[in-house]
Amino acid sequence: MYDFDKTLSPKDMQEFSFIPSLGIEPAQFWSEVTALAESQKMDGILTYMYMMINKANLMGQPIRRNDFVALGKNVKLYPGVEKWFGRMNEYGRLHNIEVEHFIISSGLTEIIEGTAIAKEFKKIYACKYCYNASGVAVWPATVVNYTTKTQYIFRINKGVLDENNDNDLNRYTPDQLRDIPFTNMIYIGDGLTDVPCMKLVTVNGGKSIAVFGKGSDKKKATAQQLVADHRADFIAPADYSENRELDKIVKSIIDYTEARIQMEKLMKKTPQKER
DSSP, rough: OBBBBBTTTOOOGGTTHHHHHTTSOOOHHHHHHHHHHHHHTTTTHHHHHHHHHHHHHHTTOBBBBBHHHHGOOOOOOOOHHHEEEHHHHHHHHHHTTTOOOOOEEEEHHHHTTTTGGGOOSEEEEEEEEOOTTTSEEEEEEOOTTTTTTTHHHHHHHOOOOOTTTTHHSSSSOGGGOSSSSSGGEEEOSSSGGGGHHHHHHHHHHEEEEEEEEEOOOOHHHHHHHHHTTTOOOOEESSSSTTTSSSHHHHHHHHHHHHHHHHHHHHHHHHHOOOO
16 A cells, blocks of 8 residues: 555655646645645645645636546656556565555545556545536545545455445454455555554554655654654665665565465464463
């Protein structure tokens, strides 16, 4: 499971094309988002979604779904990302592990769908707009903020991937009947906004990895603190290339998962002595 902005991509997805099209700097856009959120006591994610369509409408350029998807083509990715998924899938197959990839992001689903890697994910959980009869974005349909991200981990855990299926999500499901055990999960994120997901995965036996961009001492320090606070298990530079640190960590987790599953199977076959 991956965050997107500053995890797979070096900056927020809106900064590659959308914000420049407004004729302002990213810092100004996010400053306005923060000011509005504080003055109106708004959720920060709802605020940026409002600001995007409001500014576009003020410029006489209402945004349609295809416009958002087109923005995804300009999103840059960290080194090695495009080949990462196929390599991990193949490594998993060699070790009897089926690897699946999911996005859990506070960014925009529509923009992610326009990126070169969209096809690699079994499911993309991110913010979405609803559209009027003319196809223009008018209102948030789904908002994924830092704490609501965790519900999607439970959806993946139970195999209830449809966002509108709350009945099955909330129904009691024994651990042995859940689709993907927490112990088989890996969460990759970049910082404090990923803490709820990292903690949920880690305390339930999965592994969390905090990544940081090249040359970012502040981000590296944040990642190191996440490990010190037992919120993440590993830190690594956000370089997804073969034989880099992140590649080695994830492959080692796959090795460990294979060995643990084999051991659990052996234990089930071995009669346990009564005490």
